[in-house]
Amino acid sequence: EVQLVESGGGLVQPGGSLRLSCAASGFTVSSNYMTWVRQGPGEGLEWVSVLYSGGTTKYADSVKGRFTISRDNSKNTLFLQMNSLRAEDTAVYYCALYHDSSGISPGAFDLWGRGTMVTVSS
């Protein structure tokens, strides 16, 4: 079965760190564009970061310099290291598979995990 399963969320104090994981099954993480998208409580969707199959990374300005996206090919898993966390980082974090122009659903996120909740509060 093709799926994504996130883990690693929780409650952390401002300034703290957290590492999210996204375990993929049914396809190869390293062959695809893998992303993190977040949604604050009662808010809309915000793209956070992308890791290209070739290794290029991009980040939203709101997290640049604080978050790092990476993958472990042997575990077929995507990660998001989050440092210097702020209250405004409180959100459900989704791992999502994105298709570029050559993909089956070009320009769309067509596979999502169920999300993991991150709460930044003292």
Place this chain on the structure above:
Amino acid sequence: DIQMTQSPSSVSASVGDRVTITCRASQGISSWLAWYQQKPGKAPKVLIYAASSLQSGVPSRFSGSGSGTDFTLTISSLQPEDFATYYCQQANSWPITFGQGTRVEIK
């Protein structure tokens, strides 16, 4: 960054109604637009990609149109399972950005 603006923010409709949601991009994005449906507590689900292509498995009552800066999502005959929040998303350039969402409520 490209700003995506949806209208209306919410709409009340009855089963069987035709519902239209619009999305405007702050600059031209060709046909690089997707639409998503999200139900409470669930992840978004892609309905339409490339402005008008129906994602596999999505009912044909959903359709998308537009190019450049103005786009439309139409639900031809609203069903009970369609009450949800809908988002547009541009894929013309990074950062990928989403509209603020349109909530479709039961009238």
